[in-house]
Amino acid sequence: MAQLFPRTADMWLRLALLLLPLGLVGVFAAFVILSRSSYVTDQGWTVHQPVPFSHEHHAGALQIDCRYCHDNVETSAVAGLPPTHTCMSCHSQIWTGAEMLAPVRQSLVQGEPLRWNRVTELPDYVFFHHGVHVNAGVGCADCHGPVDRMPLMHKAEPFTMSWCLDCHQDPAPRLRPPEAVTDMSWQYKGDRRELGEALMRKYHIGEGNLTHCYTCHR
Numbered sequence: 001m002a003q004l005f006p007r008t009a010d011m012w013l014r015l016a017l018l019l020l021p022l023g024l025v026g027v028f029a030a031f032v033i034l035s036r037s038s039y040v041t042d043q044g045w046t047v048h049q050p051v052p053f054s055h056e057h058h059a060g061a062l063q064i065d066c067r068y069c070h071d072n073v074e075t076s077a078v079a080g081l082p083p084t085h086t087c088m089s090c091h092s093q094i095w096t097g098a099e100m101l102a103p104v105r106q107s108l109v110q111g112e113p114l115r116w117n118r119v120t121e122l123p124d125y126v127f128f129h130h131g132v133h134v135n136a137g138v139g140c141a142d143c144h145g146p147v148d149r150m151p152l153m154h155k156a157e158p159f160t161m162s163w164c165l166d167c168h169q170d171p172a173p174r175l176r177p178p179e180a181v182t183d184m185s186w187q188y189k190g191d192r193r194e195l196g197e198a199l200m201r202k203y204h205i206g207e208g209n210l211t212h213c214y215t216c217h218r
Helices: 009-035 055-061 084-091 099-110 130-135 140-144 161-169 192-202
Strands: none
Touching: 084 099
16 A cells, blocks of 8 residues: 655654644734734824824923813813813913914814813723822822823823732832822932832721722723
8 A cells, every 4th residue: 555644744743743832822922912012002102182282381391280181180080181161271362373273262162172082091891080099199190101291192001901900919109199199200209118108008098909800890
């Protein structure tokens, strides 16, 4: 009977059995790397807006407090975006004819809010309360980056589950006193962990389980 397989068939079979697991590992590794890359998380990407609002100019050069525009960050589940009247409280007096601000003036005349595009958008299955974090001493810059140096706003952090858990598992080194939450340049000269642990005791942070599934998924 003629030989069905060539002499090298055994070698090729062994090689295939060796390479198959390596290939599966490679595919899995590529998936993990891709899922953490900016192509998926949008980290570092600038989002187009109807008006090229510069946080660098407003929060940096002019030192306008975050809460002047985001006035419900301490009480609301979402940071919120300023209504047109907030913009016009200044721009009815300055830069009144600037072309880049035409959509703002049109919004005021027509009574239609500007359609800002979200920079940070969490999935529907994630429960997040902005006010809780602000009142717990989480600084704006810890999540949103140095916005006072951003000509155009971009997503500074990945906002993945593992990124959130890094803080929930050990929040002390990241906490600030209430008066420093919106201060982009705040630096503590003492022991940051010691300060954070004192703040955790003062505001009863961590008495519930910060890493429990129900904390973020309800």
